[in-house]
Amino acid sequence: MNQKEGGPCAAVFDLDGTLIDSAPDMASAVNRAFVTHGLDATDPAVVAGLIGNGAHRLVADLLARQRIPAAPSDIEALTDAYLRCYAEAPVVSTTIYPYVAQDLAALKAAGWRLGICTNKPQALTHAVLAGLGIDHLFDAVRGADAVPTRKPDPGHLRAVIEALGVHRAVYVGDTEVDEATARAAGVPFRGVGWAAPGRLSMPEAERLARLSELLT
Numbered sequence: 001m002n003q004k005e006g007g008p009c010a011a012v013f014d015l016d017g018t019l020i021d022s023a024p025d026m027a028s029a030v031n032r033a034f035v036t037h038g039l040d041a042t043d044p045a046v047v048a049g050l051i052g053n054g055a056h057r058l059v060a061d062l063l064a065r066q067r068i069p070a071a072p073s074d075i076e077a078l079t080d081a082y083l084r085c086y087a088e089a090p091v092v093s094t095t096i097y098p099y100v101a102q103d104l105a106a107l108k109a110a111g112w113r114l115g116i117c118t119n120k121p122q123a124l125t126h127a128v129l130a131g132l133g134i135d136h137l138f139d140a141v142r143g144a145d146a147v148p149t150r151k152p153d154p155g156h157l158r159a160v161i162e163a164l165g166v167h168r169a170v171y172v173g174d175t176e177v178d179e180a181t182a183r184a185a186g187v188p189f190r191g192v193g194w195a196a197p198g199r200l201s202m203p204e205a206e207r208l209a210r211l212s213e214l215l216t
């Protein structure tokens with residue numbers, strides 16, 4: 001996609017695993033919540049592989065891994081505890097992936113409108129973007145609780161694109177949830193080359209080496 005083809009274009013990004021490596025802080029928060037409730041902590045590398053479907057699903061998946069039967073109300077309580085722990089320390093070990101900040105700035109300077117479509121809750125998304133000093137780059141940000149139905153429902157991505165006020169957009173992500181969301185919304189999808197193995201169905205060779213490739 002190219003600005004020269006007419007009309008503003010937008011690049012909408014998934015957040016965790018796409019623009020930022022937030023897995024260490026997310027793993028630390030969910031493990032603090034589990035341990036506080038008398039449950040076991042999980043290897044942060046395992047937690048990292050489960051991120052992308054939102055907080056509730058992360059907690060449910062971790063409980064299932066530990067073979068702990070849990071009522072919906074237990075999962076709710078643990079999810080609330082996880083999100084409280086995360087909000088207390090949203091940016092301690094989280095980092096922006098290499099070149100992402102400068103490539104986002106280059107896209108913005110070239111006239112692209114930039115958006116975020118993430119399954120992270122809205123307040124935490126803003127806290128993390130602000131903590132990393134990249135919140136000013138985005139024209140529309142929609143977390144999981146800022147839309148009636150979240151990813152993989154295509155309405156989540158469509159809501160971001162509508163807020164950006166563009167007719168042409170691309171979605172960039174790191175998991176099959178993102179791929180499926182884009183497909184269902186009829187939006188072109190690009191996967192990041194630094195996505196963890198097995199998280200995207202598209203071949204490695206077809207993924208973005210750098211976000212600046214969107215400019216070409």
Ligand SMILES: O=C(O)COP(=O)(O)O
Pocket residue numbers: 014015016017051052053054055117118119120121
């Ligand atoms: O699973 C989450 O909490 C958020 O993940 P996402 O930013 O990749 O959508």
Ligand SMILES: [Mg+2]
Pocket residue numbers: 014015016017018051052173174175
């Ligand atoms: Mg992701």
